[in-house]
Amino acid sequence: MNFCNQCGAKVDLRIPPGDLIARHVCDACGTIHYQNPRLVVGCVPEHEGRILLCRRAIEPRRGFWTVPAGFMENGETLQQAAARESKEEALADVEIGSLLTIVHVLHAQQVHVFFRAKLPIPEFAAGTESLEVELFRPGDIPWHDIAFPSTEYTLRRYLEDKAAGQEPHHFAEVDRRISR
Amino acid sequence: MNFCNQCGAKVDLRIPPGDLIARHVCDACGTIHYQNPRLVVGCVPEHEGRILLCRRAIEPRRGFWTVPAGFMENGETLQQAAARESKEEALADVEIGSLLTIVHVLHAQQVHVFFRAKLPIPEFAAGTESLEVELFRPGDIPWHDIAFPSTEYTLRRYLEDKAAGQEPHHFAEVDRRISR
Numbered sequence: 001m002n003f004c005n006q007c008g009a010k011v012d013l014r015i016p017p018g019d020l021i022a023r024h025v026c027d028a029c030g031t032i033h034y035q036n037p038r039l040v041v042g043c044v045p046e047h048e049g050r051i052l053l054c055r056r057a058i059e060p061r062r063g064f065w066t067v068p069a070g071f072m073e074n075g076e077t078l079q080q081a082a083a084r085e086s087k088e089e090a091l092a093d094v095e096i097g098s099l100l101t102i103v104h105v106l107h108a109q110q111v112h113v114f115f116r117a118k119l120p121i122p123e124f125a126a127g128t129e130s131l132e133v134e135l136f137r138p139g140d141i142p143w144h145d146i147a148f149p150s151t152e153y154t155l156r157r158y159l160e161d162k163a164a165g166q167e168p169h170h171f172a173e174v175d176r177r178i179s180r
Numbered sequence: 181m182n183f184c185n186q187c188g189a190k191v192d193l194r195i196p197p198g199d200l201i202a203r204h205v206c207d208a209c210g211t212i213h214y215q216n217p218r219l220v221v222g223c224v225p226e227h228e229g230r231i232l233l234c235r236r237a238i239e240p241r242r243g244f245w246t247v248p249a250g251f252m253e254n255g256e257t258l259q260q261a262a263a264r265e266s267k268e269e270a271l272a273d274v275e276i277g278s279l280l281t282i283v284h285v286l287h288a289q290q291v292h293v294f295f296r297a298k299l300p301i302p303e304f305a306a307g308t309e310s311l312e313v314e315l316f317r318p319g320d321i322p323w324h325d326i327a328f329p330s331t332e333y334t335l336r337r338y339l340e341d342k343a344a345g346q347e348p349h350h351f352a353e354v355d356r357r358i359s360r
Contacts, residue, residue: 001185005204005213008183008190018308020268021253024185033185036218037252039291072217073201074289077353078282088200099282099349102258109254111219128198169279169349173257 006031037109040150041081042069043117044158045094050135051155052119054089056147057131064147067114067154068092070129082115090133092124099169101157103150106175112150116158116167149174186211217289220330221261222249223297224338225274230315231335232299234269236327237311244327247294247334248272250309262295270313272304279349281337283330286355292330296338296347329354 001024004011009028016023016032024033044067045052053065068086072078079096086094097116105112124133136142138159146152150172157170181204184191189208196203196212204213224247225232233245248266252258259276266274277296285292304313316322318339326332330352337350 003183003185003188005181005183005185005191008188010188011185034251035254037254038216039219071214072291074215074217075286077284077286077351078291079351102279104257106255106257111252111258171257171259 001033001035004029004031004033035109037111039072039078039081040069040105040110040112041072041078041114042067042085042112042154043082043094043096043115044100044154045086045090045092045117045119047119047122047135050137051141051158052086052090052092052094052124052133052135053141054126054130055132055134056129057126058129061147063131064145065142066147066151068094069112069114069151078113079115082113082117086117087127089127089130090124091127092119092133093121094119098167100161100167101150101154101170101172103153104171104173105150106173112154114150114154149176181213181215184209184211184213215289217291219252219258219261220249220285220290220292221252221258221294222247222265222292222334223262223274223276223295224280224334225266225270225272225297225299227299227302227315230317231321231338232266232270232272232274232304232313232315233321234306234310235312235314236309237306238309241327243311244325245322246327246331248274249292249294249331258293259295262293262297266297267307269307269310270304271307272299272313273301274299278347280341280347281330281334281350281352283333284351284353285330286353292334294330294334329356 004026007029011024094117103112184206187209191204252261274297283292
């Protein structure tokens with residue numbers, strides 16, 4: 001951040017009075033620009049024991065597989081965001097279920113939230129951000145070509161919990177750069 | 181948002197190609213400025229059946245009571261954010277427990293996340309953002325002077341769950357302006 005998005009003046013990076021963290025401060029209009037983690041929201045859609053994955057058409061990690069997920073928008077709930085991303089990336093109408101994982105992706109300043117989901121009707125296709133979309137039996141999941149650590153963590157917990165007949169939620173942290 | 185925080189040029193509000201939502205777009209440097217919900221994180225600290233509340237020294241809702249909570253910072257987990265806010269607002273060292281509530285505060289473009297917490301040692305005092313900090317027996321909680329709907333929702337679920345001997349998590353939505 002170099003300029004104030006309110007008045008257009010140059011911003012200064014310093015700790016404001018009463019604060020503990022350096023912020024981009026505008027001396028022209030007084031605005032303090034806070035930067036906070038962003039929410040990425042997705043789900044694991046299942047249809048009769050098979051899991052819907054999307055192969056990414058965009059960077060980062062183009063060509064790798066993931067569950068439908070993306071940045072949460074203003075004015076929607078986490079569940080609505082998860083359903084919207086399934087619609088956009090896989091043209092799939094899903095029913096969002098219980099909370100599955102919350103992964104703190106510290107290096108990316110993101111919090112990833114995933115839900116269990118049902119895909120009642122196996123109708124889907126690649127959205128503009130996907131190269132292809134496919135239902136995978138658990139034994140066929142392409143573990144070596146999964147896009148992100150949070151995706152792999154989420155899929156593994158999903159399958160473990162399903163085998164155990166339980167629906168708990170799980171917290172995890174990822175704190176590293178992803179090699180491409 | 182009026183200006184690009186990267187290059188300082190005026191931004192234009194429009195739907196970028198391939199998008200579905202209007203964004204602030206900079207035609208000078210090409211940056212698209214996404215705006216996403218912010219996370220507010222807090223906890224319900226308990227010491228021997230009593231709950232720690234803070235009376236707010238800052239707007240919004242100055243003079244009203246709340247549990248320790250505030251905006252999540254980059255580089256921390258939700259649990260670390262909740263503990264930090266207790267330290268800052270109540271000078272209290274808490275042990276963060278299970279996930280209690282997630283409240284979508286749609287009008288404020290915020291997601292509020294609260295955890296159960298223990299206050300092992302009843303040492304606390306007002307931080308700079310609090311007028312006073314106090315331990316309340318459940319029957320003495322000042323329900324008419326609680327700062328925010330998400331706070332009241334969270335406290336009520338906490339007490340109900342405790343009475344039932346369970347620790348589930350709860351989702352809720354708030355979609356209105358708060359009268360002052």
